[in-house]
Amino acid sequence: MINVQEARQLIDENCCSLRVETLTLLEANGSILAEPIYAAIDTPPFHQSAMDGYAFSYENWDKKSNLTLVGEIQTGNFSNTVLKANEAVRIYTGAPIPPGTDTVVMQEKISRDGNTIQILDDLLVKGTNVRPQGSQTQKGELALQENQLLTPVAISFLAGIGVNKVKVFSKPTVSIIVTGKELASANDEITEGKIFESNSIGLIAALQQLSINPLSVEVVDDVEEEIEQAISNQLSSDILILTGGVSVGDYDLVPASLENCGVQKIFHKIKQKPGKPFYFGRYNQTLVFALPGNPAAVMSCFYEYVVQAISSFTKKEYFNKMAFPLAEDFNKKAGLTFFLKGKMGQNEVTVLNNQESYKLNSFAVADCLIEFEEDKENFKKGDLVNVRMIL
Amino acid sequence: MINVQEARQLIDENCCSLRVETLTLLEANGSILAEPIYAAIDTPPFHQSAMDGYAFSYENWDKKSNLTLVGEIQTGNFSNTVLKANEAVRIYTGAPIPPGTDTVVMQEKISRDGNTIQILDDLLVKGTNVRPQGSQTQKGELALQENQLLTPVAISFLAGIGVNKVKVFSKPTVSIIVTGKELASANDEITEGKIFESNSIGLIAALQQLSINPLSVEVVDDVEEEIEQAISNQLSSDILILTGGVSVGDYDLVPASLENCGVQKIFHKIKQKPGKPFYFGRYNQTLVFALPGNPAAVMSCFYEYVVQAISSFTKKEYFNKMAFPLAEDFNKKAGLTFFLKGKMGQNEVTVLNNQESYKLNSFAVADCLIEFEEDKENFKKGDLVNVRMIL
Structure with missing residues (x-):
């Protein structure tokens, strides 16, 4: 059985070549640039007044005379009339200063008498x-570099310099297949032996967090033909996520079904808790993640491994990972990496109760996963542990 | 002129009563619960096997005899046949253990000969x-408390306990009016005196970051009737954002237009940079934010003030604020709070170049805004400064 580090490396090695697409700015909001962006125009596109005031030529001004007002330029308008020495125009913030001028005196720093303007600004210099x-x-000019995150401000910046479309790294297409004879849909009454199906909605919600809408979501029975049919239908997605049926029981049909559909197994089982029976495979460029069916294992494997693969498509980092001090001692046996639900405090991170993989009540209020390394047994209050935020 | 703290307090005081709505789980993803949630069913809904193995009564077992296999319960099925002492059924993870049983022995810890099962697990106890x-x-049982953030895992948890719809705090409706005679649309050629309009797209992108799509976005000329018409049309939104025309120049028509439309001014101008001419008003329950037109002032005021108001509707905290050490000395004059574009490092935060309010090139790659207090002039490397993340 491989360990967590080996699993991560194998996922990275099998992640496909990057795909880019050209999007409008708003479509590209939150994506990573796949090209450097060069400004299409000068910005500002002209010498622009920064104030409401009066534009004139400081250079040609004799520094004693008053100025004569010869016109007005409203923001959005312009004038091609060349101003002579000691002439000025009324001008507004954002308007182009006219030819023959180089300086704007603020409206608060003049005294005006009809068309005569006296400058009262001792600190005024050219420009x-x-x-x-x-x-x-x-x-x-290079405006934004390749690999830059397109934040809302970056979007505004690009719009301002005349850029309307950009190449960004594409999000992967994702399909979900949930397996299990015991699963009742939310609209059914649950009869004996059944439970409410919740893995699909958890995965859809988590994908939405990454601005991805799954292509397809199917819930299938533990019947080999049905599972294989669903897999075959979805093998054109970039990422196929399955849940359930991935262990070694008589009705754990997923690994065999994947093999029958031509999926190449990369690994099956990781030395971790929860999610030991985790399976990862590949069909051409399609990455296949088959997650154990317990709800906590599904979500934990999603955040730890599927997000890693999504990130390799989009080049985006989704969830901060950091070293943070542990709030209380924690002990476990060596041999498995533990991913436990945690809650961040100001200065330390707390391990929550109810960590069993069939329970979600603590995970539902957790804001992070804490990773406890495979070979270490005793973790002391204050020890730095690896924390992955999931918000 | 009021200062930043007074502005924040006035915005808080004018934020309206909370509105709640009932949404499906996926619609509610990322929202804050406006009600406590009680479990609709027991979960698990029955005594459930945690393993693939054999269910039997540990209590009635004489601890010496082998067990006799009398049936199988696949996950998703059930059996009402009461097992006798020393009888067992084949059972799978997630299946209901049948009446008369209390314990499951793992399939790896037995030896089986036809229908006879020998238990090889010394550590087995009842249950x-x-x-x-x-x-x-x-x-x-109380499953989630009011005011809980509905994370993807919380969504999955609720689905699992039979909850399909939840009451959450509603997002506000938001409208945007961008004013300016100088604004050319992205599809136009820019002619002399014009610049590309970018504030609307920046605001739309920033609202998208908060999962809000504006109700309406209008770009209007610096003409009082047009501005008033646009304002009147949008005063039924919860939040109305305007940009431009908010200073004291001859063509700064927004404050007067708002007054003509019946909007009550709460304050106009804040001792801050950028965004000094910021205006905040109210019309019945509608909050009106009129932001200075410079792109950096627009985005900075959005993150510092409009987000605060949105947060008061949704009860959600959007952008982390923290104290963090400054990477280099920074000096300013007392009298204004500065909001400067910054970049977070591992251990310190750096003030970026090009902070002028008409420039967005640094803001486009910034990940935070750094707040330098009004009355302090000299900030030293290593001093803790207030940092607001904007990613």
């Missing part, structure tokens, strides 16, 4: 209150 | 490998 053309970004 | 009915949650 004051003017945003030079291209002073944010020049046409052709 | 081993059985998950008692209701051992996760009992019917009627």
Whole structure:
């Protein structure tokens, strides 16, 4: 049986080549750029007033005379009339200063009498209150680097420099197959021997957290033909997630069904708890994750392994991982890595109760998974442990 | 002019009463519960085998005899036949143990000869490998508290205990009005004096980050009638965001237009940079945020103030705020709070270049805003500063 580190490495090695797509800015919100972006225009596109005030030529001004007001330029308008020495135009924030001017004096720092303007700003120098053309970004300049996360502000920035579409790394397509004769749908009454099916909704919700909507979600009985039919239908997805039927019991039909469908097993079983019977395989470029059916194992394996694969498609890091001090001693036997549900405090992380893999009541209020290494048995209060946030 | 703390308090004081709605679990993913949730059923709904193995009565077993196999219960099936002493059934993980049994021995820990089973597990005690009915949650038990965040795992947990719909705090409805005669749409050529409109797309993208789609987005000219028409159309939203035209210039028509539409001014101008001309008002229950038009001021005011208001509707905390050490000395004059674009490192936070409010190139790659208090002038490397994550 392999361990957690080997599993992670095998998943990485089998993750496929990156796919990119061209999206509008809003579609690309939250994605990672797959190309460097160069500014399509100078920004600002012209020498722009930074204030409401009066534009004039500081250079040609004799520093004694008053200025003569010869016009107005509202933001959004422009004027091509070249101003002479000691002439000024009324101007507003964001408007282009006219030819022959280089400086804007704020409206609060003049005294005006009809069309005569006296400057009352001793600190004024050439260029004051003017945003030079291209002073944010020049046409052709590298605006954002490849691999940059497109945040809302980055989206706004790109819109401002005339970029409308960008190449980003594509999200994978994901399909879900939930297996189990015992599963009742939410709209049914549960009869004896049945439980409410909850793994599909948990996985859909977790994919939504990553802005992914699954292509297909199927719930199938523990019948080999049905499982194989479902697998065959979904093997064109980038990622196929199955739950249940992956252990070694007489009705654990998933590994054999996957083999019958041509899926190549990469590994089956990891030295971990929960989720020991975890299976990972591959069919051409399709990654197949078959998770044990217990709800806590499903969600824990999703956050620990499936997210890793999704991340290899999108190049995006989804959940912070950090070393953090443990709130209380914790002991376990060596031999398995434990992933336990935790709750972050200000200065330490607490292991929650009810860690059994069939229980979700603690996991439901957890904000992180704490990883306790395979070979270590005793963890002391204050020891740094690896914590993966899941919010 | 009020300061940042006073502004925050005034926004809080004017935030409206909470609204709740009943949603399906997947619709409620990521929302905050507005009611306590009680389990609709026992979970597990029956005494359930935790293993593939053999169910029998440990209590009635004489601890010497072999067991006689009398049947099989596949997961999803059940049997009402009461087992006698020294009888066993083949059972699978998740199946209900039959009446008269209390314990499951793992299939790996027996030796079987036809229908005769010898137990080879010295550690077996009564109840081993059985998950008692209701051992996760009992019917009627408090399953999740009001104000709990509905994570994907919480969603799965609720589905498992028979809950399909939940009351959550509603997101606010949001409308956006962008004002400015200088604004060209992305599909236009920009002619002289114009710039590409980018504030609407930045705000839409930021709202998407919070899973909110604006009801309406309008771009209007600096013409009072047009602005008033747009405001009147949108005053039924919970939150109305305007950008531009909020300063004191001749064409800053937004404050007057809001007043003409009956909006009550709560404050206008904050001692802060960027975003000094920020306006906040209210019309009945509608909160009105009029942001200065410079792109960096828009996004900074959105994260600092509009998100605070959204949070008061949803009860959700969106962006972590923390004290973190500064990477380099930073000096400013007293009198204004500065919100500067920053980048988090492992152990310290760096102030980025190009902080002018008309520039977005640094903000586009920032992951946080750093708050430098109003009255302090000198911040030293290593000083703790307030950092708000924006990712």
